[in-house]
Amino acid sequence: MKNTGIWIDTREAVIVHLESEGEIRIVHVLSDAERKPKVEGEKSKRTKRGGIGFDYESSQKNKFKEELKRYYARVIEALSGVDSLYIIGPAEAKVDLEKQLKKNPELKSKILTVEPCDSLSESKIIERIRLFFESREKNKKTRK
Numbered sequence: 001m002k003n004t005g006i007w008i009d010t011r012e013a014v015i016v017h018l019e020s021e022g023e024i025r026i027v028h029v030l031s032d033a034e035r036k037p038k039v040e041g042e043k044s045k046r047t048k049r050g051g052i053g054f055d056y057e058s059s060q061k062n063k064f065k066e067e068l069k070r071y072y073a074r075v076i077e078a079l080s081g082v083d084s085l086y087i088i089g090p091a092e093a094k095v096d097l098e099k100q101l102k103k104n105p106e107l108k109s110k111i112l113t114v115e116p117c118d119s120l121s122e123s124k125i126i127e128r129i130r131l132f133f134e135s136r137e138k139n140k141k142t143r144k
Contacts, residue, residue: 004082005129006075007117008089008097010068013075014122016129017082024126029075033067072100076107085110086132088117088125112136 003018015027075097079085085107087094098114101107113132120128 002081002083003086003129003133004079004084005086005088005125005132006079006094006097007120007125007129008075008087008093009091009119010071010093013071013078013097014125015075015078016126018130018133024130026122026126027078029071029078031067031071033064033071068096069100072097076100076104079107082107082110084112084133086112086129087114088128090116090118 002020005016005018007014007016010033011031013029013031015029017025017027019025079101085101087098094114094116098111101111117128
């Protein structure tokens, strides 16, 4: 059984695979998405380019959304072969990832829980994910 936990925000995903032999494998997926990249020559949110109004803010939002889609696709790629998923993280990235996962029939049924979680060190992320799956196993045994 391959239990997997993910801590995710818009900059990085820490994927923790808990292998059946007690081995832990960690994968980091970095995002290229920048919420507000600096555009050379930008002085205001709207600028004229050759007589046509150009909306930097709208362009940046669209670019950010597209970069996030590619980022979530890379995260989902790293989830092949998982049996169950536990997703944690601050803000909306965890919810956006859940929406993307639900579009995938193979992974949709493997989502156990999505919970809010502040920024943590890698060791704290591993500990939280390990404890989640241990308590789940303990609950299964006591129900029998």
